[in-house]
Amino acid sequence: MNLTHLLGRRTDLFEDDIATHKDKLKLLVSHSRFLVIGGAGSIGHEVTKALFKRQPRKLHAFAISDNNLVELVRDFRSSFGYIKGDFQTFVLDVGSTIYDAFIDSDGAYDYVLNFSALKHVRS
Numbered sequence: 001m002n003l004t005h006l007l008g009r010r011t012d013l014f015e016d017d018i019a020t021h022k023d024k025l026k027l028l029v030s031h032s033r034f035l036v037i038g039g040a041g042s043i044g045h046e047v048t049k050a051l052f053k054r055q056p057r058k059l060h061a062f063a064i065s066d067n068n069l070v071e072l073v074r075d076f077r078s079s080f081g082y083i084k085g086d087f088q089t090f091v092l093d094v095g096s097t098i099y100d101a102f103i104d105s106d107g108a109y110d111y112v113l114n115f116s117a118l119k120h121v122r123s
Helices: 015-020 022-030 042-053 066-080 097-106
Strands: 033-037 058-063 086-091 111-114
Touching: 015 022, 033 042, 042 058, 042 066, 058 066, 066 086
Parallel strands: 033 058, 033 111, 058 086
Antiparallel strands: none
C-alpha cells in the first residue's frame, strides 16, 4: 500500500529536504551523541532507525518494554548490521531513581529526544 498516495501526496513530506541536506545531516549525526527516550515505540523506533543509519557517535535508546527493544535491535542488525559508534538500549523508566543514576554516570548527550507515551498504545 502506498501511504503517500493515500494521503494525496506524490512524495514523502520531507523527501526533498532530506535529499538536499543529506551530506550535512550525515555529518551532524555522525559527530553527535543521542539519547532517545521511548526509542522502541512506533515513532521512537523510526527516529532511532533514521539516526542509526547515519552512524551516530553515540546512540542510546530507552524504553520500558524489553520486548520492543529486542525487536528494535533485531531490526537494525538484520537491516543495517553494526555501527562504529556506541549503540546501546536500556530498559529504564525515566521517572525512576535508576534513570537518575544512569544520567549522573553517563549523561553526555548532545541531543535528547523524548518520544515516551503517557499510556500504553496497543498496535
